[in-house]
Amino acid sequence: MTSNPPPVNPVEIARIALKRLAERGLPPTPENYSQFYNAIVTIKSPGTKTSDELQHAWQVLCKLDDVLAEARDTTAQLLESLSESGESMAASLGQLHHARRENPALLDEQAHGTVTALLEDIISSTSHLHASVSSSHDDIVSIRESVRHIEEDLAFNRKMLEQDPLTGTLNRQGLDHLLALEVKRAQRGGGKFSVVLFDLDDFKQINDRFGHLVGDQVLVHIANLARAVLRETDFLVRYGGEEFLLLLPETDLHGASYVADRLRLVASKTPFMHHNRRVEISFSSGIAELHDDENGRALVLRADEALYRAKHTGRGRVEIAE
Numbered sequence: 001m002t003s004n005p006p007p008v009n010p011v012e013i014a015r016i017a018l019k020r021l022a023e024r025g026l027p028p029t030p031e032n033y034s035q036f037y038n039a040i041v042t043i044k045s046p047g048t049k050t051s052d053e054l055q056h057a058w059q060v061l062c063k064l065d066d067v068l069a070e071a072r073d074t075t076a077q078l079l080e081s082l083s084e085s086g087e088s089m090a091a092s093l094g095q096l097h098h099a100r101r102e103n104p105a106l107l108d109e110q111a112h113g114t115v116t117a118l119l120e121d122i123i124s125s126t127s128h129l130h131a132s133v134s135s136s137h138d139d140i141v142s143i144r145e146s147v148r149h150i151e152e153d154l155a156f157n158r159k160m161l162e163q164d165p166l167t168g169t170l171n172r173q174g175l176d177h178l179l180a181l182e183v184k185r186a187q188r189g190g191g192k193f194s195v196v197l198f199d200l201d202d203f204k205q206i207n208d209r210f211g212h213l214v215g216d217q218v219l220v221h222i223a224n225l226a227r228a229v230l231r232e233t234d235f236l237v238r239y240g241g242e243e244f245l246l247l248l249p250e251t252d253l254h255g256a257s258y259v260a261d262r263l264r265l266v267a268s269k270t271p272f273m274h275h276n277r278r279v280e281i282s283f284s285s286g287i288a289e290l291h292d293d294e295n296g297r298a299l300v301l302r303a304d305e306a307l308y309r310a311k312h313t314g315r316g317r318v319e320i321a322e
């Protein structure tokens with residue numbers, strides 16, 4: 001038996017979350033937003049289905065936006081031609097009055113009255129039609145504006161689902177899509193692509209010694225250092241609790257080892273300080289370069305195996321995957 005997706009409308013949730021933030025006067029930071037979002041949707045961790053649903057909602061909205069844009073253009077053209085018709089009928093009426101004044105014998109009184117009334121009726125109907133098309137046009141423009149806002153909410157919402165609230169890096173959910181994309185890009189273009197998976201050593205001891213909050217700050221610190229050593233085209237992902245993954249396009253094993261060494265150097269030169277005490281941070285890394293015939297998951301798995309070897313041969317080391 002297949003179970004139906006939960007009756008959750010992500011756009012509505014996003015709206016409510018933003019409203020709650022506004023009501024409390026809180027800034028819409030990723031942390032604040034995700035706190036309210038999760039509270040409303042009561043999800044423990046976002047499932048892939050949610051991401052698919054968001055994608056679908058996004059596509060529907062884009063189509064709706066196209067249809068609305070067409071309707072807006074059509075009504076604008078209709079308004080223009082109604083205005084022109086109104087003006088030309090008003091001009092005809094003016095000419096009729098003028099002709100009658102100049103040559104009263106042209107039309108007898110009754111025929112003139114009938115034609116005038118008819119023209120006035122048509123002018124009045126055209127003017128009503130103009131007013132009603134004009135109001136529909138305004139409605140379409142404002143609906144389109146709302147669709148735009150919903151699209152923005154959805155984009156924000158999607159970003160939140162793919163972001164780790166603590167460090168602001170991508171999370172596992174964001175990784176899947178991106179990894180597949182980067183692997184395809186590298187394989188199509190014949191370029192190199194490498195990943196570095198690193199895991200903080202004895203992180204439990206940091207938590208135990210300094211407390212969980214300090215542990216959190218250490219994770220943020222490391223994420224910031226990693227960002228600093230990466231190129232703009234690289235990506236940083238929080239892969240697990242104290243485990244991060246670097247995606248390095250256009251990079252071979254040599255380049256990836258250089259990045260891992262640089263991060264180690266920067267971390268040793270920029271220690272995390274807690275009450276003037278240096279918190280020693282070391283990490284182990286596994287590095288793998290993409291093979292021609294493998295997918296992203298297999299690549300990360302090889303990096304994971306290399307990391308496992310690094311951990312079990314002394315920690316603080318870098319291992320290269322076969």
Ligand SMILES: Nc1nc2c(ncn2[C@@H]2O[C@H](COP(=O)(O)OP(=O)(O)OP(=O)(O)O)[C@@H](O)[C@H]2O)c(=O)[nH]1
Binds near residue numbers: 200203315
């Ligand atoms: N403060 C904090 N701790 C976390 C977070 N996520 C995971 N952890 C902690 O990270 C620790 C990981 O412990 P272990 O898996 O034993 O690994 P480790 O102590 O780093 O040891 P090795 O990896 O074997 O060197 C656990 O204590 C988790 O509670 C987080 O978001 N914040």
